[in-house]
Amino acid sequence: MKTIIKYLFFSCVFSTLLYSCKLDNYDYPDASISGRIIDSETNELVQSDLINGTTIKLIEHGYDPVSPQYLRVKSDGTYANTLLFSNTYTVQPDSRNFLQLDEQEIKIDNNTKLDFVVTPYLRIKDVSFVKDGNTIIVTFSIQQNTPDAVRKIGLYAHSESIVGEPVRLVASERIINRPVNSEEVFKLAINLAKNSTFFKPNKSYYFRVGAVTSVPGIKFNYAPSKLFEIGEIVPEPEPVGTIFDNCESIQGWAGGDGPVLSSENPQQGSYAIKFTSGGGFIIQKNFDQPVDSKVGLEYGVLQFDLYISDVSLFNWDWPGQIEITSSGNPDSQELHWNFMSQLRLKNGWNRVVLKLSEAEISGGNIDLSAINFFRMYHLDVQGPVEVKIDNMKFYEEY
Amino acid sequence: MASEDGIRVYFANLYYQAPFEDFTYNRVGFHTGLVNTVGIHPDAQAGNAVNSEYNHLVDGENFPWWNAGYKLNRDINLLFKEIPNISTLSEDKKNELLSEAHFLRAFTYFALAKRYGGLPIIDVFQEYTSEIDLLKVPRSTEKETWDFIMNECDEAIKFLPEKRSGNDSRRATKWAAYALKSRAALHAGSIAKYWNKAPLSGEAVSLGLVGMDESNANHYYKLCIEASKAIMDGGFHGLYKANPSTVDEAIDNILKLFQDPNIAPEEAILVYGYGKPGSGHSMDFWFNPNQTADGAPHPGRMNPTLELVDTYESYQNPGQDSPIVTTANGNINDYNGYSGDKNYLHFDTPFDIFKNKDARLWSTVILPGTEWKGNTINIQAGYIQPDGTPVIEADKASITVNGVTYHTFGADSWKEYSGFDQQHLAEMTRTGFSFKKFLSPTPVDGNSSLGFSTNDWMEFRYAEVLLNYAEAVVESGYSEGGAQTIAKDALNETRKRAGHTTNINLTIENVLRERRVEFAFENKRWWDLIRRREFHEEFNNTIPKALLPVLDLRVSPPKYIFVRKHIIRGVPLSFDKRMYYGPIPGIGSNDLIQNPEY
Numbered sequence: 002m003k004t005i006i007k008y009l010f011f012s013c014v015f016s017t018l019l020y021s022c023k024l025d026n027y028d029y030p031d032a033s034i035s036g037r038i039i040d041s042e043t044n045e046l047v048q049s050d051l052i053n054g055t056t057i058k059l060i061e062h063g064y065d066p067v068s069p070q071y072l073r074v075k076s077d078g079t080y081a082n083t084l085l086f087s088n089t090y091t092v093q094p095d096s097r098n099f100l101q102l103d104e105q106e107i108k109i110d111n112n113t114k115l116d117f118v119v120t121p122y123l124r125i126k127d128v129s130f131v132k133d134g135n136t137i138i139v140t141f142s143i144q145q146n147t148p149d150a151v152r153k154i155g156l157y158a159h160s161e162s163i164v165g166e167p168v169r170l171v172a173s174e175r176i177i178n179r180p181v182n183s184e185e186v187f188k189l190a191i192n193l194a195k196n197s198t199f200f201k202p203n204k205s206y207y208f209r210v211g212a213v214t215s216v217p218g219i220k221f222n223y224a225p226s227k228l229f230e231i232g233e234i235v236p237e238p239e240p241v242g243t244i245f246d247n248c249e250s251i252q253g254w255a256g257g258d259g260p261v262l263s264s265e266n267p268q269q270g271s272y273a274i275k276f277t278s279g280g281g282f283i284i285q286k287n288f289d290q291p292v293d294s295k296v297g298l299e300y301g302v303l304q305f306d307l308y309i310s311d312v313s314l315f316n317w318d319w320p321g322q323i324e325i326t327s328s329g330n331p332d333s334q335e336l337h338w339n340f341m342s343q344l345r346l347k348n349g350w351n352r353v354v355l356k357l358s359e360a361e362i363s364g365g366n367i368d369l370s371a372i373n374f375f376r377m378y379h380l381d382v383q384g385p386v387e388v389k390i391d392n393m394k395f396y397e398e399y
Numbered sequence: 400m401a402s403e404d405g406i407r408v409y410f411a412n413l414y415y416q417a418p419f420e421d422f423t424y425n426r427v428g429f430h431t432g433l434v435n436t437v438g439i440h441p442d443a444q445a446g447n448a449v450n451s452e453y454n455h456l457v458d459g460e461n462f463p464w465w466n467a468g469y470k471l472n473r474d475i476n477l478l479f480k481e482i483p484n485i486s487t488l489s490e491d492k493k494n495e496l497l498s499e500a501h502f503l504r505a506f507t508y509f510a511l512a513k514r515y516g517g518l519p520i521i522d523v524f525q526e527y528t529s530e531i532d533l534l535k536v537p538r539s540t541e542k543e544t545w546d547f548i549m550n551e552c553d554e555a556i557k558f559l560p561e562k563r564s565g566n567d568s569r570r571a572t573k574w575a576a577y578a579l580k581s582r583a584a585l586h587a588g589s590i591a592k593y594w595n596k597a598p599l600s601g602e603a604v605s606l607g608l609v610g611m612d613e614s615n616a617n618h619y620y621k622l623c624i625e626a627s628k629a630i631m632d633g634g635f636h637g638l639y640k641a642n643p644s645t646v647d648e649a650i651d652n653i654l655k656l657f658q659d660p661n662i663a664p665e666e667a668i669l670v671y672g673y674g675k676p677g678s679g680h681s682m683d684f685w686f687n688p689n690q691t692a693d694g695a696p697h698p699g700r701m702n703p704t705l706e707l708v709d710t711y712e713s714y715q716n717p718g719q720d721s722p723i724v725t726t727a728n729g730n731i732n733d734y735n736g737y738s739g740d741k742n743y744l745h746f747d748t749p750f751d752i753f754k755n756k757d758a759r760l761w762s763t764v765i766l767p768g769t770e771w772k773g774n775t776i777n778i779q780a781g782y783i784q785p786d787g788t789p790v791i792e793a794d795k796a797s798i799t800v801n802g803v804t805y806h807t808f809g810a811d812s813w814k815e816y817s818g819f820d821q822q823h824l825a826e827m828t829r830t831g832f833s834f835k836k837f838l839s840p841t842p843v844d845g846n847s848s849l850g851f852s853t854n855d856w857m858e859f860r861y862a863e864v865l866l867n868y869a870e871a872v873v874e875s876g877y878s879e880g881g882a883q884t885i886a887k888d889a890l891n892e893t894r895k896r897a898g899h900t901t902n903i904n905l906t907i908e909n910v911l912r913e914r915r916v917e918f919a920f921e922n923k924r925w926w927d928l929i930r931r932r933e934f935h936e937e938f939n940n941t942i943p944k945a946l947l948p949v950l951d952l953r954v955s956p957p958k959y960i961f962v963r964k965h966i967i968r969g970v971p972l973s974f975d976k977r978m979y980y981g982p983i984p985g986i987g988s989n990d991l992i993q994n995p996e997y
Binding site: 352 | 595716729733965971990
């Protein structure tokens, strides 16, 4: 059976392949067109994608109806089609990442050249790559040439130079959805160790930065790609980060039936802070000395270890919260996260990792260099629980 | 066609041509039960599974249905011309037959509209003339097309009977017409609501041939709500075994429902039947695990993905996806494979890690080390040697530790295991999961050839009506007549049938999760991703994921660890936004305006 199926399969393939092999007596295509997409301001090529990028529509005259032909522009902004027939054509870019041009009629014959001088929707400027340990970091700015919002920015990596949003091994993207100022500096990063399935040591990879406007159907704009020989990838150590509270003292802590130091199985140092409560609880710490987290909102992470004796007592649909502020009080200059079922807590110790970029802001912007308040509460708990907290820190994660 | 028997034969042929997306439907087309499809199931193109051998394509040439659709439409239109002239039929009978024709026409146009958008609406039997241009009908807008479908459903509902029996039991009832309207209206509402997530441009868009304005969404959601409610209040349909007393009972009920839907007339609203072995479908041929192939030469081709398995709720954490946690730090986003540095959780069996997961996982997916058709299905990706050397997804090997011999894939002979051996890759799961929904629990006679599966297919079932209702209510915010409460109950009914005891809230995340797990492998996922414009997000350089069970021989007695990783031989898959609509064939001669970017 297997042989029969394979045989059938091959016979289908061959009959398809051979179907068009009969010779005809038509002339061979004798004409070609090639050219470039050029930025009217910088005179540089307008980069694009091979897949899902710029295409040019050609309509050959003398036939009706006629199906248009589409040719793809290469990712570097050049194009060529060497299999055309000499004739007059109507030519216009079709899918594109620049403002539309008028149709033009052109006679295409042997080696016709046609450049398009265009205004890209977005111009990606001042691109600077650095490799810091396991991380490739890029900074850049964006110049908008229409008032439309920038929808998304991304850093893309692939082993081939056609790297971009549609063709990549690894992407680091951020949704923007607002107009940007050409002075604003954006930062994106890809961590090699965290993507070790895709990055092999001592091989070279292309990295390219792109951005796309929110105008429907408009494609990505890019800066030229950069080739990196990535060298050795060392295992990613646990980040040292900045200590928020190492939980070796109860000073400043309050809540539950009062904090005590617990030396039973701390996750770091000699102690954890332990609370007991007959039900719902509010746990907080006021910091005498504000903590400079040394992290930014985009890549910063708050991490701590949290012990809960019995998670089944919690109503996880009830909106508990975890908060940090720089006002010394709740609800002002605050970042907060839900303390709900999305944390997937289990009985015993859990590592809680909260991205600052995923936090909600309330009561104005937090000063990440002067954090002085932490609070965690859950008020719908159906019985006595023991809660411990330890090893609180901030770090940047790429 | 002058006699009632003649009309029945004519209708039987129309039902055969109708676009039932059943067991024999896949990317190649309809009625592929006897075709070598290499076992690529529609859900294996929508993220619920992968094929063991092929990296399924997600391309715009899949699932085409244009010429066959218009041929069927012509055959249906003949009924509207002829039935009024048949003098032997009573007026009531004529009305009933015309309503049935309206049902088939709605079904046909729905299948066309979801593929191509706005359509040429041809609702009379065209007489051929030499003036070809008189036969050409331009496309209506997408909105006009959906309104036509809604209207056709209403005409079907008018005179179709509430109950069918005997030889007519597979013909459409009033409830089937309501169910079709419920499904089609939800599709239309979703397109209006989510068009802007993946807008297209070009002539077809500016003329409204594809796309609808968001302001139309709630109109269609309301039609879905009303049609669904008519079935929910109708008293003829309900869930099969809605109140199991234990999870094990729920697992068994759900397995049986799909093995033979004829046991569940309350759930089945429209059934497509198979009769003769040898001209049936081939689910048992392609999709049994390697160990229980019953003679089929190419089994094991349905490999459910880790993404799907993660989605099933845990009874302990209702209202959440419950991803499989494999390491002490709980990181579920690391797909880089095994590393000696990571602290893996240890389990006594290869299936303990799935404890407390939803009954539907257990009745849909064959989990590693569980029983199926009297065999323990061995799915193991390798072992860690006592010295710490990992042998995972590698060539077959064995090792003796303390006098006991262990094999990388869980057994010595390749007929006695079902996963990961790349020497027999076509028959082996590469995700760590195999498949059992719809499959016969007993050996299938003749299964060494295609077409010997004969269990029937439910095209519409009551659970879909419930979840259509819930989705339409949550998406539109509709609240008349206590709709919010009824929708929450509807959402929880299918969960309760699966052994859940805690109700969850009516949120879009909860509804979509419930829909994905309830209808897994019922060919719904492709269209859900299309209509909600989620395909390009789900498939954006996406490599499907596997869960590798690995025997850890560093501990005694050995225990199982699990590795989350990308599937072996995986390639990144992307969905091109233009594929939200397919290319219309024959543009050169039919003068239709083509869909964008073709």
